[in-house]
Amino acid sequence: MVGIVGKIYDDAPPIRARSPRRGAFGWRAGLRYAARQAKPLAQELFFSVAAKRALPEDRASILMYHSIADGAAGFAAVPVARFTEQMRLLAESRRPVLPLPEIVRRLRDGEPLGGAVGITFDDGYRDCYEFAFPLLRRYGFPASMFIVTGLIGAAHHDGAPRLGVAEIEEMHRSGLVDIEPHTVTHRPLTRLSDDEIHAEIGGSKEVIERMLGKNCRLFAFPYGDFDARVTRIARCCGIEAAVTTQAGTACPRAELLGLPRNAVEPSTTRSRFLGSISSTLVRYEALRDAL
Numbered sequence: 001m002v003g004i005v006g007k008i009y010d011d012a013p014p015i016r017a018r019s020p021r022r023g024a025f026g027w028r029a030g031l032r033y034a035a036r037q038a039k040p041l042a043q044e045l046f047f048s049v050a051a052k053r054a055l056p057e058d059r060a061s062i063l064m065y066h067s068i069a070d071g072a073a074g075f076a077a078v079p080v081a082r083f084t085e086q087m088r089l090l091a092e093s094r095r096p097v098l099p100l101p102e103i104v105r106r107l108r109d110g111e112p113l114g115g116a117v118g119i120t121f122d123d124g125y126r127d128c129y130e131f132a133f134p135l136l137r138r139y140g141f142p143a144s145m146f147i148v149t150g151l152i153g154a155a156h157h158d159g160a161p162r163l164g165v166a167e168i169e170e171m172h173r174s175g176l177v178d179i180e181p182h183t184v185t186h187r188p189l190t191r192l193s194d195d196e197i198h199a200e201i202g203g204s205k206e207v208i209e210r211m212l213g214k215n216c217r218l219f220a221f222p223y224g225d226f227d228a229r230v231t232r233i234a235r236c237c238g239i240e241a242a243v244t245t246q247a248g249t250a251c252p253r254a255e256l257l258g259l260p261r262n263a264v265e266p267s268t269t270r271s272r273f274l275g276s277i278s279s280t281l282v283r284y285e286a287l288r289d290a291l
Helices: 004-011 026-049 080-093 100-109 127-139 165-173 194-212 228-236 270-276 280-290
Strands: 060-065 116-123 143-147 177-181 218-220 241-243
Touching: 026 270, 060 100, 080 127, 080 270, 100 116, 100 143, 100 218, 100 241, 116 127, 127 143, 127 165, 143 165, 143 218, 165 177, 165 194, 177 194, 177 218, 194 228, 270 280
Parallel strands: 060 116, 116 143, 143 177, 218 241
Antiparallel strands: none
């Protein structure tokens, strides 16, 4: 299982380390906890001090958002003012912002990515229509939204309403927002049978295609949870490319059915956001992979 592990570890409650006298492995648990606590500080320091030049021509950074809302619970809800600032910073950076389908096409055809940025939203929260969509239109930024089709129109799932059909259709008609499937029920796919995986991927794909009259070729793995079996079934369902929750840049050697994305969360600072759309991200990848 790829991707979901890192997120679970980052969000896990603190581990109470036992002393060596009470448990043979207590000191190791303490070290793991200390490492988890130090990781965000080390990342912030790295992105704060590193120069933020444009991404190389053969790279692209795909940003991952979920909810855009004030006062919402959970790791996913980016405050409206912070999202507004991030879109302004992206516009001021003059980085090219490309539709995700175009990034995939360039990867497939071996064309330069131009150091571009892609914008994605997962799950289909209605606040993305209320707060993100107007800013996308203001700046002319294209984006992809991955929709959990079984929750379309849900009033208060997890305390936050989901997009309805009318809102999805309006964003699709704008030409700026690409609507794509994100399963029917948002379950971790590696835990399901082959038939269940096919129903989740193929079923959500069919709903979007029928609703909008389009051919869906992109997909987002819930929780970033996938393996070789899941990608094989996704390909059988007609999916050409899929995005994960693993941080990094899209590049010519990237697997189309395992494209990395860079999470933007309430805790994402200005330095970290700027770093995620710059060559700093490439240096961070190299350092992370070397350790």
